Amino acid sequence: MDQRLKKRILIGVGGVLAFFLLLIVLLFVFRSRVLSYTIDRVIAKVENKYPADLNIGNAEFADWNSVVLSDISFVPHGLDTLFTTDSVHASVSVRSIFKGRIVFKRLDVTNGYLTAVKNGDVTNFGFLLKDDTKTEEQPKDTATTGRNYGQLLNRLIETAFDNVPDKVDFKNLNASYTSPNRTIVVRMPYMRMDDGDIASEVYVRADSLENRLRLHGTIDPGDYRIATSLYAADTMGIRLPYVKKKFDAQVAFDTLHLSLDNKKFRDGMLTVSGNAMVDNLVLNHPKLADEDIQVGESAVDYVVTLGPNLYVIDSLTEVRVNKARANLFASYQTIDTTKIIDLKVTTKQVPANDFFSSLPTGLFENLEGIQANGWLQYDLDFHVNMDSLSQVVFNSDLDASEDFKITQWGNTNLQKINGSFTHTVYEYGKPVRTFTVGPANGFYSPINQISPYLRNAILTAEDALFYSHNGFHEEAFRQAIIKNLEEGEFARGGSTISMQLVKNVFLSRKKTVARKVEEAIIVWLMENLDLVSKNRMFEVYLNIIEWGPDVYGAKDASRFYFGKQPSELNLAEAIFLTSIIPSPKRYRSSFDSYGNLRNYKAGYYRMIGGMMRRRGLISQEEYENLYPNVQLYGRARDLVVTAQDTSAVEEDTTRYELETIDLLDF
Template identity: 35%
Template sequence: MKKNSKKHILLLSASGVLLICLISIYLSRNALLRSIVDKRTSHIEQTHGLRIHYDNLEMNGLNEIILEGLSVVPEQRDTLLTLTSTRVKLNFWKLLSRKIKIRYVAADGITLAFTKRDSVANYDFLFRKKLEYLTRTSPQTAPQTNYAERINKILNLCYGFMPENGQLNNVCITERKNNNFVSLTLPSFIIKENHFQSVITIQEDSLAQHWIANGELHQHYNSLKATLYSSDSLKVSIPYLTRRYGAKITFDTLSYSLTKEIGSSKQVYLKGKARVNGLDVFHKALSPEIIHLDRGQLCYEMNINGHSFELDSTTIVDFNKLQFHPYLRVEKEKGNWHFTAAVNKSWFPADDLFSSLPKGLFSNLEGIKTSGELAYHFLLDIDFAQLDSLKLESELKEKDFHIISYGATSLSKMSDEFIYTAYENGVPVRTFPIGPSCKHFTPLDSISPILRMSVMQSEDGAFFYHRGFLPDALREALIYDLQVKRFARGGSTITMQLVKNVFLNRNKNFARKLEEALIVWLIENERLTSKERMYEVYLNIVEWGPLVYGIQEASAYYFKKRPSQLTTEESIFLASIIPKPKHFRSSFAEGGQLKENMEGYYKLIAKRLAQQGVISEIEADSIRPDIQVTGDARNSLAGEKPESSSPTAEEQ
């Protein structure tokens, strides 16, 4: 009995001590909370150069925190953040396991202001820390980023801080640069049983918009659904983009959903859907006109592990009437990126493609009607550690394909005489007919065979045998561009150059390359213009010098001759001018003679002419870069310093 009594006494004593400790912690919880917060804020202040102040911080019970009068001010900068008051209820059991899960939040008077005056911003401390870290850490010693871990932490933080219930009042986020500003105001953001709704007012300088956002968020299921649309009759217009990037994006409705799952090997799987209706996009780098998309939807499945992101091929893209499954993988190993993209679209109605092209992006093809079926295969594999291993495959197949009617432009216009306009920087500089009615027009059979073959061997030796594209040339050009980190080579065939000049001369942007590829495929696949006529047009419109267009003008400008009278040396010289017509003087040394470094080019073209049987091997061995400029070009060469011999990317 005595032993049991002692045990009971000890137990009661331990319980009493524990109870006293708990009571002490409970009574001193506010002082303990402020101590922890002050220690943390002090570290943040010293690290980032901030002043963080609050009027009151206390706990109500065991799981509710009250904060009042918070302000964050960067040193010698404008105030970044102010908060009038907030009450936050946390999940007590999650808190014991060092996890934050907010059950309820009520906040009032949140103001977040990003300001920049000239080159001084109140948010530059965010980038300063990153730059300081990069200067202290070499690529070899920098830790490898675990993408799955980072994404999981960010999403857990977002889900953890989004409560099932709550209300935010008077929230204002502003971005101001000198005299321009954008503000986003939420008078009331209500969350009730995982569902949220809010009216959002956007003020950009003197223009105002009113949006409505609603949706639902479930912490337990790691899921989010949201919809955004305008409460006015106008479209939603994304602010800031016009001022910062010269772009404009508007839409009727945007819907988005996201669900996160964790795999057995700690991979993160993201699934969801993004849908947009009535999308309009404008940027001069894309197209000179507004690009319109009636309906677009992405049902995605993304797999993220420690060193890669992968858009699974089960992903579905709906693009007006078109649907396809893209595959994308981005991986980083030992500091080097590996990029893979693929699309395989089996047989589908051809008109689904052409009727789905966004208005404003393919102006020449708008309204075109087609029949038959198409299938498409695309693969791009770039390992930046081994650029020579780059793979590029692109093939559009057809079955019983026909053009029923042209759209905005007749794609067969080159078959007959047509009016050609030459442009420079989007401005028309010359307009003339390509046909017998033009005094400078030269039929193909009136042009020296050596000149015809010299240009072809310089620009596109397989012109008469391919269907408008040379995949190997495009692949080699892409490898070279990646190596020199600029657009130095284009890999264009004669057909591609011709389509660019005849149909797309005014538009120098990304969309032009896509439209160019489609027009080339249509012309070559449907034989809309014969190869002979295309080459004839090419030689009559190509630029051979500043405002010198066509072989007849070029022959006279340089040699006072007709195109049929050109020698082999003169023909090879004219072929060398095409990639750099405005810089032809760079081929000459002082005194009007061709530079010695032209000899390699002459030998190469002469060898190819001999292989084609246009000249003999003996003649080819005797070819040297020796010409006499007798036309008006001689005046341009006299006394002028040669220009750089490097053609621009656009001239390529």
């Protein structure tokens, strides 16, 4: 090659290298200006989006590709400071410097403090949830349509995910929430996010409870997906704060797995799906059960939709409790001013052993330890329109395979009532009386030694279809639901005699959800497996129910009120005893001070007597001769009759008048 050409090539290459070297030198010299330009753009973008000031006290390069930002604060206009941090160390993309802007690849944040404050309706964080676009449909917060919580939650999710950095390492990150009623403090010694992986150690103090947790998970901000796991870092477990104060309950667990897998927002409707799983859940609430409820594993695969006046748990939602699974559909919606509630529960065929072993411990004491063959399946369908309560729909079915059979009883042998057994009566959780239900007890009466009037009156008033149903009367239960919704409280139970018997023999008298469910399961087992005959069930019922203070059973009641045997009761006496079954301790309110039935009892007598006549249980003549009054004898009379003997008073008055006349004449 020509020497002159080589020389020119070398000069050209040297010139290019010199140019790039000069460019690098210039970029190095002016990189601070590039950094300032980038910082100014970030501040302008944030302050244009939010009514707040973003302050960065100092920004400088620590080396060729590292930037240190210090004295950073985010202050809403006219409100308390929301966020401060001592320093942020950021790795810079060299390529971005050549493009005249700076892109931070990794953030190391030290001593960050997020301080949320609420005072009345004023917060220093609410502006983050407000819509910053003018074209998007505004939330429906008017009085006529109600608040669209779907749109509100969608904004919350997008705001959180849109501000997630690719890589960040927090050291000593602190967050707090303060309001007049509560304070929550969260401290993270570290939190790392690296290419979607999350790891942190968390200390949470709220409601005098402190939880120590470890967190691991993954996040994909672009697709709004997150999966996290919370682990207890001590033996106390993870305890939920404020639950005791708000609901008089306690909730604790070892591990929580929670994920958001999909999010769709369209036409004002937000649909989210994912799953949650809790290990070793412990729940305590006096309305649920007397003891701690313990569930080894519980999980839900959820699909939930929120919209204007609409809340739906989709039927694709599956709930798992240990080995038992069920699909759940629930809906609450408001159309104009009408509230409509729907609930459907459906299980697949589950092996009977899996069903009983999956029942949470501490919830159904009598059923713990039961073993069985075959399978079970349950379906529930409930619908109510609050403006049309008479159209309530309630269908509940528990089906079993033909080979379903109890192979081993657990804590309680449900067949014990086929023979003599010891029965203990409890009041307010304490035993008040124990007696034998059987011939060994002198107050025990076989069913054929109890007046037909009493038997038929009780069946008429309490459970007319007792001998034909399988333990449940769905129409009676539906009517009870209607009555309770109308009254706005638990005013009627809809219990059959079978259910009342089970409640008295096997269960506590406390009104808990667990007791009601256990009652239903035991009744179903007794009736569907023919563990006890109907006659025996009714006989035991008549010998154990309460009829007054320390008065239990038909014979005790017959003697207490009327001084006679239960076989000798007449129609009026039978109807009276039937009338006080719902509230036996208030029997004295049925009488005046002379021992006469009060007038309001006449309506009850006409109703029960009329129903017995129409069903052929009494004759027309017996109905026409029915008079709403009874004659008290024995202990009941001594307690009820408090008025003085009228004739004695008149005699005393006459004698006083005669003595007065004699004195005047004298």
